[in-house]
Amino acid sequence: MTDKLVLNTNAYLPLRDVVFHTLREAILKGELKPGERLMELQLASRLGVSRTPIREAIRMLELEGLAVTMPRKGAEVAKMTEKDMEDVLKIRKALDELAVGLACDNMTEEELKQLYVALKNFEESIRSGDVKQIAQADVEFHDSIYQAADNPKLVTMLNNLREQMYRYRVEYLKNESIYPRLIEEHQGIYDGLKRKDKEAVVEIVSHHVENQEIVVKNIIQEQE
Amino acid sequence: MTDKLVLNTNAYLPLRDVVFHTLREAILKGELKPGERLMELQLASRLGVSRTPIREAIRMLELEGLAVTMPRKGAEVAKMTEKDMEDVLKIRKALDELAVGLACDNMTEEELKQLYVALKNFEESIRSGDVKQIAQADVEFHDSIYQAADNPKLVTMLNNLREQMYRYRVEYLKNESIYPRLIEEHQGIYDGLKRKDKEAVVEIVSHHVENQEIVVKNIIQEQE
DNA sequence: CTCCTGTATTTTGTATACATTCTCATTAAT
DNA sequence: ATTAATGAGAATGTATACAAAATACAGGAG
Numbered sequence: 001m002t003d004k005l006v007l008n009t010n011a012y013l014p015l016r017d018v019v020f021h022t023l024r025e026a027i028l029k030g031e032l033k034p035g036e037r038l039m040e041l042q043l044a045s046r047l048g049v050s051r052t053p054i055r056e057a058i059r060m061l062e063l064e065g066l067a068v069t070m071p072r073k074g075a076e077v078a079k080m081t082e083k084d085m086e087d088v089l090k091i092r093k094a095l096d097e098l099a100v101g102l103a104c105d106n107m108t109e110e111e112l113k114q115l116y117v118a119l120k121n122f123e124e125s126i127r128s129g130d131v132k133q134i135a136q137a138d139v140e141f142h143d144s145i146y147q148a149a150d151n152p153k154l155v156t157m158l159n160n161l162r163e164q165m166y167r168y169r170v171e172y173l174k175n176e177s178i179y180p181r182l183i184e185e186h187q188g189i190y191d192g193l194k195r196k197d198k199e200a201v202v203e204i205v206s207h208h209v210e211n212q213e214i215v216v217k218n219i220i221q222e223q224e
Numbered sequence: 225m226t227d228k229l230v231l232n233t234n235a236y237l238p239l240r241d242v243v244f245h246t247l248r249e250a251i252l253k254g255e256l257k258p259g260e261r262l263m264e265l266q267l268a269s270r271l272g273v274s275r276t277p278i279r280e281a282i283r284m285l286e287l288e289g290l291a292v293t294m295p296r297k298g299a300e301v302a303k304m305t306e307k308d309m310e311d312v313l314k315i316r317k318a319l320d321e322l323a324v325g326l327a328c329d330n331m332t333e334e335e336l337k338q339l340y341v342a343l344k345n346f347e348e349s350i351r352s353g354d355v356k357q358i359a360q361a362d363v364e365f366h367d368s369i370y371q372a373a374d375n376p377k378l379v380t381m382l383n384n385l386r387e388q389m390y391r392y393r394v395e396y397l398k399n400e401s402i403y404p405r406l407i408e409e410h411q412g413i414y415d416g417l418k419r420k421d422k423e424a425v426v427e428i429v430s431h432h433v434e435n436q437e438i439v440v441k442n443i444i445q446e447q448e
Numbered sequence: 449c450t451c452c453t454g455t456a457t458t459t460t461g462t463a464t465a466c467a468t469t470c471t472c473a474t475t476a477a478t
Numbered sequence: 479a480t481t482a483a484t485g486a487g488a489a490t491g492t493a494t495a496c497a498a499a500a501t502a503c504a505g506g507a508g
Contacts, residue, residue, distance in 0.1 A: 014295050014491065016283070039459070050493040052276075055460090059240070059280045063287035065377070071238050072460060072499055087375045094322040098314065151311045153289070157381070238461065263489070274463040279490090296469055296490060 006047075015053035020060045022047065027066050027077050028166040034079040038067060064160060082220050085165065086213070092161045093209040099158060100189065100205045102149035104198040112194060115144040119190050123183055131173050138173070141186060145193075171219045178215060185211075229255070229270050239277035244284045246271065251290050251301050252390040258303040262291060288384060306444045309389065310437070316385045317433040323382060324413065324429045326373035328422040336418060339368040343414050350403050358397050365410060369417075395443045402439060409435075 006022075023043070026032045038058055040051045047054070058075045061067035069075035107115075118141040125137035139162075146155045162169075172178075185208045192201035229250055247267075250256045262282055264275045271278070282299045285291035293299035331339075342365040349361035363386075370379045386393075396402075409432045416425035 016491085017295075041459070044493095051460090052492055052494090056280060056283050059283040060287055063284055071241075073501095074460065084377070087377045090322065090326070090375060091319065091378055091381065094318045095315065098318040102314070151314060153308070153311045154315055157315065240461085265489070268463095275490090276462055276464090297471095298490065 015049050016056040016060070019043075019047060019049065019053045019057035023057055023061060024064070024066060024163070027061070028163055030167055032077050034077050036077045038075040038077065040074070065164060080164070080167075082217060085168070085216060085220060088161055088164050089209060089213045089216070092158070092165075093206060093213075095154060095158055095161065096205050096209055097202045099146050099149040099151070099154055100193075100201045101198055102151060102154075103145045104193055104196055104201055106150050107148040107193055107196075111144065111148045115141070115148075115190055115193065118144045119186055122186055126179050126183060129176075131170060134173050135169060138182075145189070165216065168216045168219055172212065172215050175215060178211070181211065229267070239273050240280040240284070243267075243271060243273065243277045243281035247281055247285060248288070248290060248387070251285070252387055254391055256301050258301050260301045262299040262301065264298075289388060304388070304391075306441060309392070309440060309444060312385055312388050313433060313437045313440070316382070316389075317430060317437075319378060319382055319385070320429050320433055321426045323370050323373040323375070323378055324417070324425045325422055326375060326378075327369045328417055328420055328425055330374050331372040331417055331420075335368065335372045339365070339372075339414055339417065342368045343410055346410055347407055350407060353400075355394060355397050359393060362397070362406075369413070389440065392440045392443050396436065396439050399439060402435070405435065 023032065023038070032038070038061075040054050040058070043054050044051045058067055058069065062069055062075065066078055067075045068078045103111075118137070122134070122137040122141050125133040128134075142162075146158055149155070185204055188204045189201055189208070192198075192204060229246060247256065247262070256262070262285075264278045264282070267278050268275045282291055282293065286293055286299065290302055291299045292302045327335075342361070346358070346361040346365050349357040352358075366386075370382055373379070409428055412428045413425055413432070416422075416428060
């Protein structure tokens, strides 16, 4: 493997955090592949730091479910089976429904406006056809909702769950046939939130995640 | 503060894990109080290890939400406001409903029998009046359900959420007036699972968590 | 040829040393 | 008296050294 791993040394953060973010990115982008060993000395020399921040970063990755460590054998990038993915998506569905329900209760006029902007940005990104841009606009749309849910712990958990699927999300969004449905669903969520029709938004979000589940599962099966 | 912190040195585990469990216990039992600083050198000398395993344990506590660290200022035991508690309980409610719904789909005859045993143990523990025993029996009852949900990630998350409230749970269970309702609800959950009546069990669990929320919130308010 | 074993190497686990930052009290100036 | 400057001490951040375990590999026995 060539040396794609480089730190953002600019930020004034403890190295453990910089290493943590660097490794997380690398894992989520697939630069570090599932099952690949995370060897402290190797990573330390590649990133130009000592083992100490590497070890602490690995402990954090472990708790986030992105790495698995066996005592005295070391850590490796967590593998994700289809079953794991199903499990995650079930949780995500439940929490997404909760989040949008809470957002429906709490959303202010301003937050609604912001969501509208995010909605339009998403539609615009779809027209651009740039997958990376679409992914980002999608994240922003959902983040607007999460923010309105006014439950930081929930936001953290949802972001974590989203990350766990990041590897598949890019593939997922390359599939142009889903774009019309995505737009429609986002539009529906926005409308529902505007009308404060909790039942409706929860229903749409439910389908939204289910559709994702179906497509992502297809992707995984193809990969095997 | 007297020296209650001692390691279970017996187990053959990396020290970071032993330290992690020791500190977690201490936090959940209230021996380390919210806001109390977690100083590496102090903890290291109290536990008779070096700073390295302490630091790694703190990183793990941080990701579990039991500690908060500010860069270059150190870590302290996480505080929990009433709002935080509400937030956690909302999440827990959603995930508990999910878990019992999944359990309803998946539960085997044997698992149902095991749940019955847990149910009876719980009733027995109530008669004994020993709060510690009640807490344990309650955990076992819910664990039986979680297990049947067949979703390890979900189980991990629920256990984590449960832990976050542990400090208040003991107080909660000292309140004898809730015992009849607890028994009734547990009975109802068991019956529902036996009949595979998903709607009913989700409904009961929903109330189950809501009741808990009310009482726990009272406890917090009293403490202030 | 296969399997076992012992040794060398690698890797993780733990402790410690050094560097940097922060805290806090003391002191001086206004 | 209050506030700002300063310096000692303490705490965290990082690197490195040493210990112990796991792994890989070579050589020999069967």
